[in-house]
Amino acid sequence: MTELGRRDHIRSFVLRQGRLSPAQGRNLETGMPLWGLPYRPAFLDLDAVFGRAAPKVLEIGFGMGETTAAIAAARPDTDYLAIEVHAPGVGSLLKRIGEGGLTNIRIVRHDAMEVVRDMIPAESLVGIHIFFPDPWPKKRHHKRRLVQPEFVALLASRLAPGGYLHCATDWEEYAGRMLAVLAAEPLLENTAEGYAPRPDYRPLTKFEQRGLNLGHGVWDVVFRRRAGTGATGR
Ligand SMILES: C[S@@+](CC[C@H](N)C(=O)[O-])C[C@H]1O[C@@H](n2cnc3c(N)ncnc32)[C@H](O)[C@@H]1O
Numbered sequence: 001m002t003e004l005g006r007r008d009h010i011r012s013f014v015l016r017q018g019r020l021s022p023a024q025g026r027n028l029e030t031g032m033p034l035w036g037l038p039y040r041p042a043f044l045d046l047d048a049v050f051g052r053a054a055p056k057v058l059e060i061g062f063g064m065g066e067t068t069a070a071i072a073a074a075r076p077d078t079d080y081l082a083i084e085v086h087a088p089g090v091g092s093l094l095k096r097i098g099e100g101g102l103t104n105i106r107i108v109r110h111d112a113m114e115v116v117r118d119m120i121p122a123e124s125l126v127g128i129h130i131f132f133p134d135p136w137p138k139k140r141h142h143k144r145r146l147v148q149p150e151f152v153a154l155l156a157s158r159l160a161p162g163g164y165l166h167c168a169t170d171w172e173e174y175a176g177r178m179l180a181v182l183a184a185e186p187l188l189e190n191t192a193e194g195y196a197p198r199p200d201y202r203p204l205t206k207f208e209q210r211g212l213n214l215g216h217g218v219w220d221v222v223f224r225r226r227a228g229t230g231a232t233g234r
Helices: 022-035 046-050 066-074 087-100 112-119 139-144 149-158 172-183 206-213
Strands: 056-060 079-083 105-108 125-131 159-169 188-190 219-225
Touching: 022 087, 022 105, 046 079, 056 112, 066 079, 066 087, 066 105, 087 105, 112 149, 125 149, 149 159, 149 172, 159 172, 172 188, 172 219
Parallel strands: 056 079, 056 125, 079 105, 125 159
Antiparallel strands: 159 219, 188 219
16 A cells, blocks of 8 residues: 555655645645545545536546636636646635636546546546647657546546546647547547647636747647447447
């Protein structure tokens, strides 16, 4: 057992001993009991977790939570389960939840691969967001990337038929790989011809805008689970 639980896969992150600002620390202490869920190898009843029946979207690797909070504020009728391992980022999103009075976000601070495998029921999600995952640019590190055939198959199984899987990256070679991996998953179909236009719900971050100004690209890959592939449609 490690600090983050049983591990039988290659990790897509390296836990840095990032420094917590005093505010992030305070937010972790007061916010996690309110908005955090502990990792437990048992499937969640997501409606019970959020206290209502509403569409559920999963976000993997939210970083500092800027985009998560913006999307959740703009879409109060949807619930967001947000996963991140990096403590300062979790503190930062908790701060945004408090400041924005947001009630439709829950946070799990744990390896998303284990959370999806052990806690998210089949066909329970209307969407999954993976925005700017670590690119792991060196070839020998590609096995650490989140977007891999096995994990994508697991993610697809957690989507309800018609639900979407949205990946975005500024790393061109990874974008091509995302497209190929998602296209090879039988449960999924592309919503576009190749790359998708950025959906309205994904705000441009400052970092991304700076990159675009410098002429760097950003690629969105949006697939959906095919109709008729659910337990009831088989
Ligand atoms: C490059 S950052 C992008 C953050 C954010 N999505 C954005 O667009 O700014 C990738 C994040 O994914 C997190 N991450 C990577 N693998 C993860 C995993 N298996 N479970 C949870 N978080 C993960 C990292 O800690 C990091 O904060």
